[in-house]
Amino acid sequence: MITSLSIKNYALIEDIKVDFNRGLTIITGETGAGKSILLGALGLVLGNRADLKVMRDMASKCIIEAQFSIGNYALQDLFAENDLDYEEETIVRREILPSGKSRAFVNDTPVTLQQMQVLGEELIDIHSQHETRTLATEGYQMEVVDALAGNRDLLDVYRSNLRLFKEHKQQLSQLISERDQALKDLDYHSFLYNELVEANLASIQQEELEETYEKLNNAEEIQEVLAKVSQSLSNEMSGSITSLREALQELNRIRNFSTDYESLWNRVNSTIIELEDVESEVLKSADVLEVNPQLLMEVQEKMQTLFRLQQKHGVSEVSELLKIQEELEEKVVASSQIDETIETLETKVETARKKTLEIAQQINNKREAAIPILKEKLEAFLLGLGLPNAQFQFQLQEQEAFRTDGNAQLELLFTANKGGAFGLLQKVASGGEMSRIMLAIKAVLTEYKDLPTLIFDEIDTGVSGEIAHKMAEIMASMSKKMQVLSITHLPQIAAKGDYHKRVFKRDENNVTTTHIKELTQEDRIIEIAQMIGGSTLSDSAIAHAKQLLN
Incomplete structure (x- = not known):
């Protein structure tokens, strides 16, 4: 109040x-x-x-x-x-x-x-x-x-259930919309995903692949160069190793005369050892390398596939393609699972709807019972x-x-x-x-x-x-x-x-x-009397005012 x-x-x-x-x-x-x-x-x-x-x-x-x-x-x-x-x-x-x-x-x-x-x-x-x-x-x-x-408490329960029903219904509507859009995109996402899977990206080391391609693509030139290098190192008449061995023999004659000559002998000897190792690697590389058009074609195709995928997805690394492959897999899987989620949510919506309807009917039953009472009371008041x-x-x-x-x-x-x-x-x-x-x-x-x-x-x-x-x-x-x-x-x-x-x-x-x-009470008598008879007070108006107040 x-x-x-x-x-x-x-x-x-x-x-x-x-x-x-x-x-x-x-x-x-x-x-x-x-x-x-x-x-x-x-x-x-x-x-x-x-x-x-x-x-x-x-x-x-x-x-x-x-x-x-x-x-x-x-x-x-x-x-x-x-x-x-x-x-x-x-x-x-x-x-x-x-x-x-x-x-x-x-x-x-x-x-x-x-x-x-x-x-x-x-x-x-x-x-x-x-x-x-x-x-x-x-x-x-x-x-x-x-x-x-x-119905006050029952209406509170009804509104609480109605909110839950509307929330579930809104979630369901949104999920159905997402599913419809996902279905439109599913074929495209599946195609992109399968394309990346077929490329077997996890097995590709891009730098090694490019190096292999360069070797195979230039195999004849590499073999020619390696042969010349081997000849330069090991030719009996003029090879570098032969010449260094002769120099080593000459130094061996004076190596004991001074530590300086001993140092020179050691350095030449180390160089011979290093060149012999180089010669061995050259020969090994020459033996391993062969002209293989079939293998070159396979490597070339794999590189072309890789570069095409990188260009298509706007990336430059294999790791980035793998990340895109993972994201596409999630979308494909989500598209296949969304129906299960929708089915679960539909059950929730129907359960909430039935519960809300049940409470609404209880409210209406109480209303139907109250209406005759309200009607009777209102008509009784209006009668008076x-x-x-x-x-x-x-x-x-x-x-x-x-x-x-x-x-x-x-x-x-x-x-x-x-x-x-x-x-x-x-x-x-x-x-x-x-x-x-x-x-x-x-x-x-x-x-x-x-x-x-x-x-x-x-x-x-x-x-x-x-x-x-x-x-x-x-x-x-x-x-x-x-x-x-x-x-x-x-x-x-x-x-x-x-x-x-x-x-x-x-x-x-x-x-x-x-x-x-x-x-005050006296003031009220005068006020009510004036309401009855106007500003000029009469005995009858005052009497009437007192009667009303009593």
């Missing part, structure tokens, strides 16, 4: 603070005194858009602050979801700066307007003749039925509100598609006349009838649901006499279970209040300001 409202620099209000209590609070005042200003200011702390035009003094900021006692509202989870500090005495503040910027706070924590709106919906429900359009919406009508059916022939028909029809509140569509039909044709409520009910229906619905809901503070803004317009008395009794009855505020012009309703506040304007120094005053 709201416990206080502080308003500074807003419209005709300079600075006021209003305290509120449990029960029924009546707010009265002449037309234009500023009752709507109070609602406008309250709307700002509920998240309504701000306008610089509402500022009384453009040089100062406008501050609206409301305090709520929410210990019984079970809003801890809502505060946690919006990352707010929970306090049983919660303060909601809105500031409008001269620059036009707006700031919002909940318990001194900055919040967005969206967060403020979400919280505001749980704190206050403002109902006026203009707000009856919500009654015409199927969503609101279904909420009323569900409140009587006690001057609509003795009002009748409702609630048509609940299950649909194939799942909605956020189940799988049923609700149509609320109404007639205000005996024997009259039923029609959709929003099309056949007048504005006055809609106001009374909404009051009846709110009254019924207080029996089944904890409602936030309820503010009735002149919904009694066009009502008088016994119907006004009945409206007052309904509001008074509701206020025993919740906080109710009623802005009214009817003395019958004003007299039922536990508290009474009067809004009025005053001219001070050529400036008009709005004020609000808590009325």
Whole structure:
């Protein structure tokens, strides 16, 4: 419930603070005194858009602050979801700066307007003749039925299962799309993969392959060169080794005369050994190498295949081709396994669908049981509100598609006349009838649901006499279970209040300001008497006012 409202620099209000209590609070005042200003200011702390035009003094900021006692509202989870500090005495503040910027706070924590709106919906429900359009919406009508059916917990379970069903369904749709695309690419990927596999890339050492090709491709020239080298090294008449051996023999004659000659002998001897080894390798290479056109063709084909694959895939190393081969293998394997995954997911989707449908049917069963009770209660309330022939028909029809509140569509039909044709409520009910229906619905809901503070803004317009008395009794009855505020012009309703506040304007120094005053019992007699007979008080009006208050 709201416990206080502080308003500074807003419209005709300079600075006021209003305290509120449990029960029924009546707010009265002449037309234009500023009752709507109070609602406008309250709307700002509920998240309504701000306008610089509402500022009384453009040089100062406008501050609206409301305090709520929410210990019984079970809003801890809502505060946690919006990352707010929970306090049983919660303060909601809105500031409008001269620059036009707006700031919002909940318990001194900055919040967005969206967060403020979400919280505001749980704190206050403002109902006026203009707000009856919500009654015409199927969503609101279904909420009323569900409140009587006690479907709150079941709807939470339903929505949880519905989320799971939608998640699985979305995953399945995405996977099927991927499979369709994969099937288009499968032949191409398989061809590329097989082409790389057939190349036997793992067995290829590119440098060795290129070297082998060069040897085979130039075998005759290599053999010719090796023969000449061998001859140069080992010719008995002029070979290098022969010449060095002769030099070695000559040095052997003087090697013992000096260490210098010994060193020369050793060096020549080492050279002979090295050249003999070279000669041996040359002869071995010459023996191994042969002109082999068939082998050359095979190596050449393998190199051409390798270069073609490298060019095709835009790489230059065998290792890169092997990596591409591995990736293609994964795609081919994935394409073959995706059907199994889809089958598994289809089972999950169907299981979730059946579970969601089962819960939706449980919800509908409870709705069907609650509808006759709601119909009876609403028609009983409307009987006292001057609509003795009002009748409702609630048509609940299950649909194939799942909605956020189940799988049923609700149509609320109404007639205000005996024997009259039923029609959709929003099309056949007048504005006055809609106001009374909404009051009846709110009254019924207080029996089944904890409602936030309820503010009735002149919904009694066009009502008088016994119907006004009945409206007052309904509001008074509701206020025993919740906080109710009623802005009214009817003395019958004003007299039922536990508290009474009067809004009025005053001219001070050529400036008009709005004020609000808590009325005493004597003040209430005068206020209600004026509501009955006008500004000129008569004895009969005062007597009537006292009678109403008693």
